[in-house]
Amino acid sequence: YNRPDLVDEAIHQLVTVAKHTYDADKGLFYHAWDESRSQRWADSLTGRSPNFWGRSIGWYAMALVDNLDYIPVDHPRRGEILALVQTLAEGMAAYQDPESGLWYQVVDQGGREGNYLEASVSSMMMYFYAKSVNKGYLPKKWRANALDAYNGLLKHLLVLDGKHRVSLTQCCAVAGLGGNPYRDGSYDYYINERIRDNDGKATGPFIMGCLELQR
Template sequence: MINRKTKAFKAVTLFISFTFLSCKTTAQEPAKSNTEQAQITISKDSKWSEKMALTIMKRHPESYMIDDSKEPKWDYVHGLVLYAIQELNKKNPDPRYLTYIKSYVDNFVQNDGTIKTYELEKYNIDMVVAGRLLFNVYADSKEEKYLKAMQLLRKQIEEQPRTQSGGFWHKKIYPNQMWLDGLYMGEPFYAQYTVTFENGKSLDDVAKQFELIQLHATDPKTGLLYHAWDESKQMPWANKETGNSPNFWSRALGWYVMALVDALDYFPKDHPKQKEIVGYLNNVAASLAKFQDEKSGLWYQVTDKGAEKGNYLEASGSSMFAYAFAKGVNKGYLPAKYKKLANKAFDGLTKQLIKTDADGGITLTQACQVAGLGGNPYRDGSYEYYINERKKDNDPKATGPFILAALELNR
């Protein structure tokens, strides 16, 4: 047991009073703890967004510990959750939220703008999304290092390997492949950067990424998009005629619809590509609505396979769709009926998948922990593959979108 008087581990001592010992400390020097973290209380009358954010902060006293990380790592899951907390802070300001976000950024961004643990040469588009946190931190502090860090991520986008038709590879190790996940990882940052610092000069290129995946990965029968598209059609998982992976994964579709509504924030209404992207959102939303489970309001892990053996109602995709539908209506991109579908999904999440913990914190269950294609060990994209990937309670790919959905729905 950790001695309560040991100041170096002050942040960790709060775990002792809880049943959930969800992560361990690291030997690496952590960012300075917010001393208020240890006194976090979660009121049963709080909104769901606040309950989830405070639960995360209570379980993970240092923001780098999100996802049970044992040492600081620049990563997309932290970017997602902290972006959600940043949006929460805009609607419900609380200095603890800003401290929590900034402590993550300051664990990594060095004075020369380099980012610890980030490796540009891997050209992993997942690593761009945490850069969304830097815009606000830079605007508030005006410290040059944050601008330089954004410029570094912009350099990755500039140099990111592309398919012959101009789409970003998902990673250097996945040649010629666009994944739906990658649209969320790259495009909202790219759109915000080009509007903020380049007078919007690259918005056509942002739109092109959506155009390519929409053109190549959409299934004409269901209107859903496949998890990934291999332009070379060389991957063993790729359909030899279309290059698409074999199945529809709800989280991948969730990344895609979140990418659409978030990137649209930076497209002026009179931009020639704005209506096109809104059209993509309407098309995919209409297709997804057909596969929403009537009884629960949720979506299945493999989107179109309903109650087939082993399939399950999945938290991250359902949260992402609820967010995108609600924001789409709030911004005027989608018809009002999608707000009802978003509320129905949110009811399903809170009534069926949320557990309230002894300390008032909440746990979101039934979240797929991870899924991908190719790699080693090899992932074939089969139905059996998706339904057998492990699940994790309060997985950040579910909790971040849950906060965002709660905010858009004012729940």
């Protein structure tokens, strides 16, 4: 749109998210951050929410690679976004389930009762890895992570019914923080949000990821 100031603002927002939500020990990004520390879900010292929700990381991953389409190659801060792509790729790879190739609803607690392999984060990460490789943001070895996610989605979450209709299952319908009734960001909150088939927040990234794998 010929608005370089908006490019600068987008970079500022992406870097600010990382500054306040990234946990170096876990290699993951928390769902949210409250600067005022006034929300009940916010840690009193850091302002961070208590858990790593898969789709929130997936949204951020997609935002990183999609914003790079509009950040000029000679922009002085482009390297910061490329570094975040590498950081996120390495962090999420550590939690990609080795048996299914997918990611859990609460990313770092795969073995905990009630947690489940979730379609939207798995589709978003497939897209992220595939596009990052296609664009040269990540080395080609990372394509394997996208392919593992793709094959896992086909094997575990795509279901064909008796009428030859395909459904993408195990999609978290929605999750957030605060509001009324109050969403506290606890583990129990995330695993008990409604699960449905063919949610657009999963099917859209799934299609986008498949297209990237075909490039």
